[in-house]
Amino acid sequence: MIVLDALLQGILMGLLFALVALGLTIIFGMMDIVNFAHGEFLMIGMYTTYWTSLFLHIDPLITLPASAIVGMLLGLASYYWLVKYLLRGPMIAQLFGTFGLMLFLRYLAQFLFGIDYRIIQKGLLVGKTLSLEFPYLGIFRFDWTKLSAAILSLIAFLLVYYLLHRTKLGKALRATALNREAANYMGIKTERMNALAWMIGGGTVGIAGGLIVNFWYVYPTVGLLFVMIAFASVAMGGFGSIKGAFFAGILVGILEMLFPMFGHLTGWDFFGPHFKFTVVYFAYFIIVVLRPQGLFGWKK
């Protein structure tokens, strides 16, 4: 019963993790770049929703388009002003380049907004819970904020999936990811496809940020936690695999919820809630060592 509850909560969180991981995996699949600044994109999405809902006095859920647009612009700006140049260099320069971007955005946020922890206090759904009673199983309680965030992130995920797999644009994007030169010969503007990948990546993570801020504190260094979770999910699912990111995100969500539950049941201090993200890092390590291509990976 309590385990089932944790499982459901884990799936809700997992859907959000999947949306965070989506942008990372698209970008990696396109150009073999790991975007360290991904968590900071998320943080900026969170701040965008926070400030727009505060200043315009509207519900945080309506501000999602603002977060999405800010995320997209951020993605585009990073591609044209930084990543384009990084692509010419060796891998280590690419790693440090996006790492520099991460630090820059983090301290920019700290400079602009201070180091305070902020959370949305007003909103239609904030603080409300949904209780569902099932025969034999008892009552399940869900925070409306989490539930709606999970549903919306599922919708966003499906939309991006549709865009990539059912439209001509998505076909061009996937073709570029498979073979850049061949795509170039077919008349696909690969440079633009790169920018598009960064735009989609930034947009989705912006939306994810807008959803997460409904029930999570936002502060300048919040990104690191989420980017590590996203790395773990992307590695589990296989770098570049969208389906993989989805299932691995949910798996990470479940892991992160079940682990403290296990500690709660056994009473063993080692399995405490403070280790719930450690287990995610550890799972990443084990999975990449045993199965480097991930669960659904096609790129090795």
Add this chain to the structure above:
Amino acid sequence: MEKIKDALDFRDFSKPEKVGFAIFTLFLLAFPWLGAGSFVKAVAIQFLLFSLFGMGWNTIGGYGGQVELGKAQYVGIGAYTVALMMVWWKIPFWVSMPIGILIALGYSFIIGYPLFRLKGHYFAIATICTSLVLQDIFINWKLVGAAKGIELPIHEHPDFLYMQFKSDTFYFYFIMVLFYIAIFYMNWFRKSKLGYQLRMIKEDEEAAESLGIDARWCKIKAYSIASAFVAVGGGFLAVYNLYIDPYSVMDLDLSIKIALMAMLGGAGSMWGPIIGSAFLVPLDRFLGSWLGAHKGLIGVDFMIYSALIMIVSAYQPRGIWGIIEQFRKKGT
């Protein structure tokens, strides 16, 4: 004997390099007597310490070409071994530091064995993960002080056995000795068999393996050497600061700084890490103290710092040493 001769042999460097190195050595020897303030001295110690870290990283990251971003865990191992042994059993620094190195070596073999099945991004992220796991364990481990960290007992009188001195000058000369041992070691390392093997692996791993080089084993060896270097620095950090906690010695930022300094100076070259840390450590510290004094400008120093990282990685991935070599080639 042969090895020591190789280590002391600087003949294959060009004349400007040799002269520069000699002037630099004299400057370091005279530095504490030039009337620098305590802040400048602290910056100089930091510079030598980070050069030591950077030279360690250079074995695996520079010569081996593996993007390693988890060096902070070995700083932590070195620092915690020295600190804990001193607090629990009053074991002198000179005993606990070698033990710290041994622990770091053992740990690096255990971690390195599975780690070097991985390549590229997978490897880079996995090194971050191992470091974060160890940091999380230390943050929550009550026995070693958890998040509060541990304070080393302060001796009333200066004590050579426990490496406690009143003045920074002694620490300066001590880290300088370590720094020169590291330089001589690196001078030998770049001419050693392992050094050549690593450079070959960096150029073309498959070709290296077809020549009978066990690439994975070479990388593990280089990784362990790097870890030992860093653990020495960690031990020094413990006696120098007299206080350590998981956030100051095991943070991801520290790992990144170590790798960044080596890369900014020029990874895979003898002088790269030194130049990098000579450039970044003062920049970091002076910017920090200058901007930190102004209220409302918190974080601006890091913004400048990170902007610099982006510019260097976008335009000159081979670092400052790469720029110098470019000019030299044009000159001749």
